[in-house]
Amino acid sequence: VQPVVESGGGLVQPGGSLRLSCAASGGLFSMRDMAWYRQAPGKQRELVATIRSGGSTDYGDSVKGRFTISRDNAQKMVFLQMNSLRPEDTAVYYCTVVGFGSWGQGTQVTVSS
Numbered sequence: 563v564q565p566v567v568e569s570g571g572g573l574v575q576p577g578g579s580l581r582l583s584c585a586a587s588g589g590l591f592s593m594r595d596m597a598w599y600r601q602a603p604g605k606q607r608e609l610v611a612t613i614r615s616g617g618s619t620d621y622g623d624s625v626k627g628r629f630t631i632s633r634d635n636a637q638k639m640v641f642l643q644m645n646s647l648r649p650e651d652t653a654v655y656y657c658t659v660v661g662f663g664s665w666g667q668g669t670q671v672t673v674s675s
């Protein structure tokens with residue numbers, strides 16, 4: 563089990579920014595690949611970004627150039643900096659430890675004027 567807790571969501575206007583945080587409590591965090599997903603109402607869960615244990619990153623096409631994933635191994639934290647937010651970014655955002663299949667409660671991000 564690799565539990566995580568997400569935070570940092572909220573209501574923001576189009577063009578604004580938010581920074582999401584994910585606190586992990588499982589062992590060997592620095593050796594784990596981490597990912598952010600999102601799920602909008604009526605849609606399937608979508609991979610947003612991945613950061614590997616070595617620090618390399620991948621992004622979904624819809625967020626490339628706007629979102630940045632990062633990690634702090636000492637604090638067992640993963641972050642998602644979201645800039646230039648759009649209404650279509652509205653979703654519940656989830657953090658997960660890749661390969662373990664466990665999910666937190668998610669954090670709601672709403673982009674609206």
